[in-house]
Structures are given as C-alpha cells and as structure tokens.
Amino acid sequence: MSTPSLPAYQYFNYEPVSGALGAQISGVQLNGDLKPEVVSELKQALLDFKVLFFRDQAMNDQDHADFARLVGTPADADFIPIVSEQFPMITRQQYDEYSRMGSDVSFHADDSFHKYPTKMSILRGVDMPDHGGDTIWVDMEKVYDSLSVPMKTLLQGLTAEHSLAKGFGSKILESGSGEDFDRMMTRNLPHTHPLVIRHPETGRKSIYCSELLTLKIHELEPEESELLLNYLCGKAFLPEFECRFKWKNNSVAWWDNRCTVHRGIDDFFPALRVMHRIAIADEQAPALDLDTALTRTISHLDIVPCNALDDEKSVGEAGSDDAPTDTLVEATAIDVDVKFLAKLNKKKAGIEFTPEAAMRVKQIPMMFRGAALSAIFSEATKQGASVVGLEILEEVRKSR
Structure with missing residues (x-):
C-alpha cells in the first residue's frame, strides 16, 4: 500500500502530528529575525497542514506581536481580557481555581459570528498544567470530502447563522447580568455565512459550521436545521479528522480558521492554565464563490479594531453615548448578595x-x-x- 507523499521544505524540519492535519515544526525560532523566505515557507506549510506546532519558543509579548505582524494584520481583542494596554491584540486566557468558564467550550472556528471572521490564530502556552489541557483541531475540508455527492450538492445551497448567543449566552446570563449579555450581543451581532466555503488561497471546499457558534440553517425548518447541524458538527468528534496537541510552557500553535475547528479539553481543573492568543484579521468574508466574496482593505492598519471586524459602527465606539463601562469601577448600586x-x-x-x-x-x-x-x-x-x-x-x- 502506498503512502501519501509529503511536502518538502527548505528552511525547517517537521513531523506530521496525525494523518488528518497538523505538523510540528523544528529548526525555527519565532522570536528571531525571520527572513521573508522563511516566513513564506511557513505560510505554505500552514496551507499544507492547517495547524503548525512549535516547541521551546522563548517568546515574550513583543515577540508574539512581531511574529503576528509578519504573517498578517492582528485584530484587537474585542471583549476578551488583554495582557496589557501596550498589546491590545494579545488576549489573556486564564483558567484556575477561581474560574473555569471558557475552558470547556466545544468545537468552533474563532470569531465566526463576525462578518469578517479572523482567518488565523496564534496561541502561546505561558503557564500550562503538567497534565491535561490539550487542544484538538479538526480538518473541515476532510469532513466535506467524506460526504456523498448528493449531500454536498444540498449543502452548497445553504447558509447558516453564527452567533455568540448559542455558546456563551446562557453562561453569561448565569453570571446574573442581563445587561452584560445585551452589551455583548450589541457589540457582536450574529452573521450569516455559507455552510460550504472555499478557501481563498487553496480553492479547497470545507464545511463552515461549529457546535459552539452555529445557531441555525436559514433555508430549513427548525427541526431539519437541528438534525443537519448535529450531523455535521458530530463529524468533528471522529478521530480520523482530528489531531491533538499536548501543551507545554513555551509551546506555540498557529492555525487556519478558514478550514478547521478546535476545542480545548477541560480536564485540568483546578490547575492553572494561562495562554496568550493573537487573532489575524481577514480581508475576505467566508464565501463559496470567491469571485463574488465580500472583501476589504486592512493592510494599511497596524491593528484592526474590533468594531471594524463587521465593517459597521457598533455600540461602544469612541463617541458613543452607550459605550460600555468597566464593571470594576462603574457598577451601579445593587443590593448585597x-x-x-x-x-x-x-x-x-x-x-x-x-x-x-x-x-x-x-x-x-x-x-x-x-x-x-x-x-x-x-x-x-x-x-x-x-x-x-x-x-x-x-x-x-x-x-x-
């Protein structure tokens, strides 16, 4: 039996992580002075493997931001806590004995609820647990390829709504503040995308839906929509489409949100897990027909403001009378619980x-x-x- 041929690269070595997707790269320090040809080849490797892993990367926040700018234009953090005002594009994801919400989210592509979802993410392990806390990625192109021709034909005529309300709405409401939920949804409106999209650089088709963020299929009855989404999202749990990465301190994962979904494994509580992430903004909205896809220009920006992710004015912009306040200092008076x-x-x-x-x-x-x-x-x-x-x-x- 023959094995699939693997790509060859000039400037680094690699080892596939699974038969589906993912490669661990060696021979490259991301905090170094990377030459353009090395960056170009790394980008090609990302297109080939969809998610790249790097070990022993002694990066600080400045290194993280510098590398992100080599591969694209960072998006700011929107409603997620940041590491500091100096780096508004770097989010701090911390789970410990005080909070585990967000550590147990299901499969998703980052920011798919925006009109222009972020196209790539770069995640760095800062303080990782000794055991547990792995992340799983799924190749949604392989999920599409596994379907029958009639099913592919059906899906290519459908669109789906992506919304934060599905995965996070009930949990934020559990915090006791309906105002927080309303504010979050006003700043992050739901958006509709094709259920099948084509990768703008490779031309390959993939399924674009997730258990966490895809609310419904517009063209179907509610029961039909639920059944079909459950079927498609259930494919993410099949091991033949997955790769799994065990984190260590100074590990880095860089993945393509346009053809993958991912989830963290919530099996490390109450250990500490701290990670820093940068999302890379996209110039093009998800589309099946690339000739008619919505596009925008962002290359002139140092960072894409969160309000610009949807290319429309949102509540909370500078000058808005409804700008959200900092709950640590501007909370309204309420009875003591x-x-x-x-x-x-x-x-x-x-x-x-x-x-x-x-x-x-x-x-x-x-x-x-x-x-x-x-x-x-x-x-x-x-x-x-x-x-x-x-x-x-x-x-x-x-x-x-």
Missing part, C-alpha cells in the same frame, strides 16, 4: 471582600471573573491587605 459575599470570602484564606467590592465583582461576566479575581488577590497581597475594598479594585482596573 449575602450568599455571593460568603462564597467570595472563602476563595482565599486571609482575604475578605467588603460588600461593595463583592457586588462589583459579581457584575463582572463569569467568563472573565476568574482572571479578575486572580489580579485582585495579587494586588491585595502586594499591598499586604486582608480586606479587598473599592480602592483595590481601582488599582486593578488601572493596571489592566
């Missing part, structure tokens, strides 16, 4: 919250509360404080 206060005061021995501080913490959306609590406890420890009041929240707000 005695149970929440008691639960919060059990989080860390020797540190208690004032009722006012606790209520402002409660107004932070649950998916961001863990990272906020870690920062609050760090600030309290730095100050030698045993009581967390509004002044400590203000210090954390200024530092974030």
